[in-house]
Amino acid sequence: MTLIVSSGFLHAGVMDKAAMEKAFPSPYVVGDKDETLPVWPLYQQISTDTPLVGYAFESIDLAAIPGFAGIPFNLLVAIDPNGSFLSVRVLSHHEPVFLEGLGEKPLIDFAQQYTGISLMQNIKIDAKPTLGSANNSANAYIDGVTKATASVRIFNQSLLSSSLKVAREKLGYAKGRDPDLIARIKPDMFEPMSWQELVDEGLIVKYRFSNQEVETLFAGTIGEGQDPEGAEAPDETFVELYAANLTVPTVGRNLLLPQAWEYIKNNIGSNDQLLLVLGKGRYSFVGEDFVRGKVPERLSLNQADLPIEMRDFDLDDRLSLFDLEYKLKLPDDLEGFEWKLFHVIGQAGLDPAYPAEFKLNVTRQKGWLYPESATEGLAFKVPIPEHYVAAAETDNKTWHSLWAGRKVDIVILITGLLVLTIVLVKYRILTGPAQRLRWFRPLYLLFTLVFIGWYAQGQLSIVNITGVLQALEAGRSLAFFLYDPMTVLLWAYIGITFFVWGRGTFCGWLCPFGALQELIGKLLAFIKLPQLKVSTQLDARLKWIKYIVLATILIIAIVSVPLTGSVVEIEPFKTSITLMFDRSWPFVLWAVVLLLLSLFVYKGYCRYICPLGAGLAIFGKLRIYNWLPRRSECGQPCQLCKNRCEYQSIEQSGKIDYDECFQCLDCVVIYDSDEQCVPLIVEKRQGRKLKTRKSGDDLIASS
Template sequence: MGFALALWCVPSWSGILQKPDIERRFGHPYHVEEKLSDIPVWPLTSPLEHEAGPVLYVFESIDIAPLPGFEGNPMNFLIAIDRKGNFVDVELLQQREPVFTFRDLGGQKDRPLKEFIAQYLGHSIADQYLIAQDAARNKSGGPPRNHAGQTMLDGVAKATTSIRIINQTVLTAALEVARAKLGFADQKQAGPPAQVKDEIFEVQSFDALMRDGSIGHLRLTNAEAEKLFAGTEGEGLDAYAAAHPDKTFAELFVAYLNVPTIGQAVLGKEAYAQTMARNFDHQHLWWIATRGRFTLVDDEFIPGAQSRRLALAQDGLFLEFRDQGLELRQAGGPGDLGASRVFGVNADASLDPGRPAEFKLTFSRAKGTGLPSITYKAATLTYAPPQRFFTFPPKRLPPWLLAWQARAVDMAVLLAALGVLSVVLARPRWVSASARRLRLFRMGFLAFTLIDVGWLAQGQLSIVQVTGLIKSLRGGHGLSNFLYDPVSLMLMAFTVLSLFLWGRGAFCGWLCPFGALQEFVGLLAQRLRLPQLRLPPRLARRLERGRYAVLATLVVAAVLFPTLGETLNEVEPFKTSITLGFDRPWPFVAYALAVLLLGAAYYKFFCRVLCPLGGKLRRLNWLPRRAECGKPCQRCKAACRYDAIEPSGEVRYDNCFQCLDCVGIYHDAQRCVPVIVHQRTGKRLTVQVAAAPAALPAGPVPGKALPQRATGTP
């Protein structure tokens, strides 16, 4: 009941800073305004550019994009972007990622994380960011950038999943602010913007381009304008419109000049060349013209500024649509235009010229004098040049899928290994019947698990993933963070499935890197003839129940005391020995080595006594047994290093690591005592307690079959 109530109490992630904290970080010449109500952002103004409005926007990522980290808690960064969408500052405020705590990564604590986020400074949020290990840096110390707008970030070894989540947190938070305050278009669904085919030029007339939609056109009659004001205070105020309903109230022409065919048809070859030569910043340029009673340019129009009568939006977000101050006479089109201007949008605004954009004309009517009541209405032209003028890059894949692509080789190798292991566990007879063959296969697979799955692919499953799952669900964040680590996700899926089939043995005995390391240490200790501890059965059972107490403690701590839980999770030496390869401060290394030394004396000590992983979900008694097993034969019990076989011959599957030694003995006529006796004498061993099950096919024994106790693998 207490666990359910704890899950119900969902925390609300929020920022930790107040206005004075921002003022201490951003001094002269900036002035920190009050936090906005529509989006949790502090605008910063400068007395040097008082009329320009905010010059910086400062915010905490946890207020906008509280993406759960690997451990389950969102990280928090203080981010500052300028009005062009460039990163000015990225500061770490809070993080609980296991790989960056307790002075990990060679005693550097979170210094690698801080060095990673410092790479964003000076780069635009509109860039495509790619993460690579040991990326070549330029002379200024920042990451290199190519002409395709890609920014390469140098990742942090052994922290791939955390780094991807950090990158997603920083960019998601910054883009949300940019879309809300800087007019950046939302292209999360549309993908990268289309690119103009500069090499394509068609000699076309203005009228021909009007007909095929290359030039957008909107005509609004007086009657249509009057209809827009129907039911408002502006209705019936235009006497001329009432007298001449069919005449033009407003006519709008729009042409995307960056397309050579359209630009030259509108401006002429010479004027088009001059216009493009002046376009140093590679802005998106449109020719905008109006005619009729309503004109684009009024008495309040300021060349080089935005027009109050015209706006541009895409995906529902308005962009900064600014007059370019060009006095040009168009070469084609109608000659009785009321206004003809060139407007532009910054190239960093993430606008896609190949997709429809909305050009909004706003007009008003005033009722009364002195303090008139003003009614505003708008007409919208949706315009996109024909697709033949563009190339359309493929849509950007979601970040989690990029992570899967980057680890395709690791996933393929692991998938093949899981397939082989599944076949062996489902049909173990051939592998296990020969002690030498089983030993070679098992040692080879465990070496693969330790080196490839553990140290190289970073696929060590941990209680951190369980507690992280709990925290993510409590925080209402879902499980998306697990998608960033496909290797661990594959292992988790296989482990859950195998728990139902074989119990804990499939993972604990074959796929746990630390378990493999313990097994090698234990076998080395036996080869060196070091004393081996065998505890009395009753004491061993009590000690083995301790891992369930460890699991309960860690789960409760994760729910009720998250910070304490992060410390208690260090009961697992996995991070020290596998994730970080013993590259940690000495107390953690000493603890991991102590656990391994205990495993040298008491076979796989940690797995049997302390490990919180494992479960009781098994549904199959898959190990074959004979009626003589335990009554009187104790051959398999003596060979089991895990003490998972009772004197009665019964298998305790919760303690079985599926090493297949007993399966090999069962199928080996040279090692199975009941089979040996039967071969030599033709008699069965004396059964001390009558066996109830019916006889089933036994091992490879000539002549009469021996009865089995339970269903086994043929």
Template sequence: MAGRIVLLFTCLFILPAADAELSDSKRAMIRELFPSATVIQDKLPDFPVYPVYQLQELLGYAYESVDHSRLQGFAGKPISLLIGLDTKGRFTGVKVLNHHEPVFLHGLGEEPLFAFVDQYEGRSLREQIIVSTSNSSRSGRTSDGSVVHFDGVSKATVSVLIINDTVLSSALKVARTKLEGFAQSAPTRAKPEFFEPLSWQQLVDRGFIGHWQASGEAIEAALGRPLSDYPVDIEPAGGEPFSELFFGYINSPMVGRNLLGNEGYQRLMQRLDDNAQVLAVMSRGVFPHVSEEFVPGSSPDRIGLIQNNLAVEMRDLNLLDQDLDFHAAGIPSFEARHLFRVGGNAGFNPGAQASLKLNVALARNHLMVDSTSLTIPVKFNDSLFETVEVAPNPRDMREPVWVGLWKERWWQISLLVLSLALLTMFFAKQRTLSRHPRLVHRFRWGFLFFTLFFIGFYAQGQLSVVNVYTLFLAIWDGFSLNVFLLDPVIFILWVYTFITLFIWGRGLFCGWLCPFGALQEMAAWLGEKLKFRQARIPEHWHRRLILIKYPILLGLVGTAFYSLTLAGQLAEVEPFKTSITLLFVRYWPFVVYAVGLLVTGMFIHKFYCRYLCPLGAGLAVLGRLRLFSWLDRVELCGNPCQHCKNACGINAIRKDGRVDYDECIQCLECVVILRDEEACVDKRLENRKRARQENILATDAS
């Protein structure tokens, strides 16, 4: 008995200590992050970081991201990173410990992932890091003062945004806990009832609006050469300042109501969420706070906001127009004026000291550029603010990552929503529209081209079985909608598909919205045009083969709970990543497999959809809960007429005339035949009977 007690205490006290010790492999990785390290301590018991020393000097801390941030990756599991942060808040590097992102494991490969995280080395928490997500983004790693642009990874936008959020949020937590100069001041907020009507000059004189200016002489002194040396005419004339800035905290009614008017202030506040913070910046002179190349809705290219040694994100709201503008009495005219949403990972404390950085870069020629950075103190009148008892959580005060993505892809979202609305109207009116076969065929082929080239190739809206088990894992581990909102096109398509499953079944997605399905339709059409002999699978074999996709689905979902890595490998049964995501630019066995399925589809119509697709299997199961059976049948269907069955390329009509909705892709071909006076046997018999009756009546009348 005593021996068991000793063993129990050994497990309680020794094993946790062993768990906190560094493995040799992890110690080696930390040495790569801190090459000059001589001492790497074990993980601290009170705060999960590894202190790193050179002799007695603290170099910084290494830590595992999962100890500080559990944001789920695209596959439903957190991406585990080893991050180095020195004592000045600079990243010494980022290493990938573990991840399950499908696009890197079995698509693009891991090299683009490693190249992305390598960009953090040498960057600072004092800089605002922005990940480029569009095809038109600037290439390379460039820095505009406190704003640093990272190259994203094409085809993996969601994954790299999650990584960036994980790196910054975890580093901020470590810096505020362990590094000097990053601690938060006492939190403040604008007094909600503090207001009196004031003119522009009164707002400036009382310190409710900040004011700063720099003369041409001051800029020449900072640059070390006269402004006349630069080819662009930027010399102030007649006492004009080189740059003059005004700035105010719009959330304060004293500032916001006086600048925007009561109605404008209320409209702005209603458009923003409760945690949004807005800073107005106005400038005049020869060097305003944004350049001529500034893109509305983006981060400013010349100015940055710093607080507690951290870069505070600034993003233009792009709201100033005829309906919302500055109306304070006596307000001067400006070369540039903007409303910026401020916060980001660092948050923003409006009543605390902060600073704006104006970055001046002037080109002497196409090769040489002189630059300097000017610090502008930001401290408003204390009477605008009151102290908040509980410190706000910066993650709750900043705009979620997905919101910026939805704003950036607004036109793709708008076009997708309009197309889905049009498709819904078409299906709702199918019984009327099917009387016009040419219209139906043209609409269908037009929509298939839209699905393949816009939804698939351009917007990357190919749904996958990976999304299915990611959802199951998210529910299992703790559901968060934010992860799924990171890809607006995928999210909208899933919501639409889920709703329409209960109305039309699986066919609306499989037959109209699946890019690879559209590609198969085109391959089948090409096979017919090339006069390839079309193979007809015998009915009894067809009924057995269509069941194969269901155990494939069960195997994938079950494997995901055991090993996401293995599930990701098995998910390659879907050719979607090779054909749609990577456009066939991949290791040759994957390309051969995808092309092989398409070639097979030239002989056997939509072979993959009918027999192998696990996503189609999952949708078919849910589609059984549909509320309606839209495809009409008549008495002669199947007995004896087999016209619709013979015309159904996917063989979703049984010999007795019934439609198998588990297999139907809603191509509407049978509906068109049923409405066609010449094609439908039932209609032809009715017409003949009607003609005979008319002849009899005509004979009797004569």
């Protein structure tokens, strides 16, 4: 399979019939493109017959979901009439991690795993089959790609969203409802109830059909009068039915043993539903020819007049794998009822806010040698009381499962951000005794590098900004960010702290590459490499470079998507943090050169080159107040903090340049130390009070 990297942003599909015929050669025969839906029917030449064997389409025509760089994948997909993937190929993409770094082979291999998987299965990425579920046809397990979690999730969403649109239109899926935009059963709403209480609550519904009611259905058809037994006892029961949605916790947990309930929760998709049907009477709702695990012949499911596929959820067989003693907890008078669980996958679009509409099909025949048949349906509905259902939302996308799967990571990150917030608000916790800052800062930078950067892949990047710019320019949603919870949380935190502390919160504490530079410097401090002190004038000029780099990247991002992918490589973040130096040598060399530069020119990349830092400095001007303390003597005449500041962000006047301040708090340590701060030393000697000011402000308070 050949991977074609886009030479530009694809607003629509690129395949014509000739290209499709090349992609699907003999024995496939490519039909004409559908006039109502951008799909190509695929036929197969078998002797003199050419049966329909599938549909081919481009994902970008049906679900142009922006990737991590703000540009959609374009996938060439073929599905068969049963909803199984015949082929999944990547026509184009612009995912930074696959363009360079990991290369395209992992993406190709990832796409190939979908072949043979059905849309009726729950596709689980990076999930491990639980005991006994490896052969469970309800689930399909796909290996993800390390360091590309967000990209493969967006790939999966693009594939499923486009494929389900074709399936709903062409394969009879519930095309009336988008499975991402339906209501959800509340997962935590539970109350202990008896069987009768469940019936009274409306969670279990009962239907009874008499022989006469069934006879009435066949009136005027060839089936009329073909039930002598029913005619003799018209008021007797033809079939008695109970039905419920077992996915509702109040139903499932009250009717199932705890082991069975846990097994069900772990072996169906988060939006799947299990429907319970019990029956007794002259007519079985499953029939003698019923095959376990298959679609029932006699019972059909609809919603809004559209068919929805359901399959027998063969719970007894599944649970036998675990040697569980299992039975449905029924009242004594229902012990003789036969019962089945039917599985409806989330992709089918069964909306729990509306009743599930069943039909029990009854067939009668007339004649003996060449009998004629007539079929009528006994209709019954299974509603869910509204307070057990969460209303439909427009953002019920598959990113929810990704966030749920990273709960531990999210808690750790939020805890780390909370600690940093406390430290920056109550900074004198660290700066009072100077040694506290000496041990706390390296430890926090280690947390930033190892957890936020290398483990959680939370390195913010100029790619985030160019992705937003390109998505907005193309009129596309920014929802692609939601596939990376670390990025969302970090940007949200930075967005808030812009108003409080400015740029330095990220650049000084939360940037993994910045942390790597500083930690390497501290580890090699014993070598005592000569540090180059850039003159004040040259430093001021060099700091403009990053703004020029930022402006250049943003302009290129608007005019040329492919070139954007090249110019953003001025950032070493992907090489050193995302891919941990597992990359081709030119990129590794560039990252190493920048790290070596930082040994001689303190954080030279951050101060002079980083386009993300330039963007953050611009937004950092939203800062409401100058929070680092200054005295009237700071810069007038004392220059100690200015000379000690390795970022050279303190001006001759003593004012702190917050656009360049990385909030290392070293100047505050000096400020609070009566052994370092010259004005405090003088104060001790002369016994006079000093005045305090905020950076850049007039005298405002006494210390």
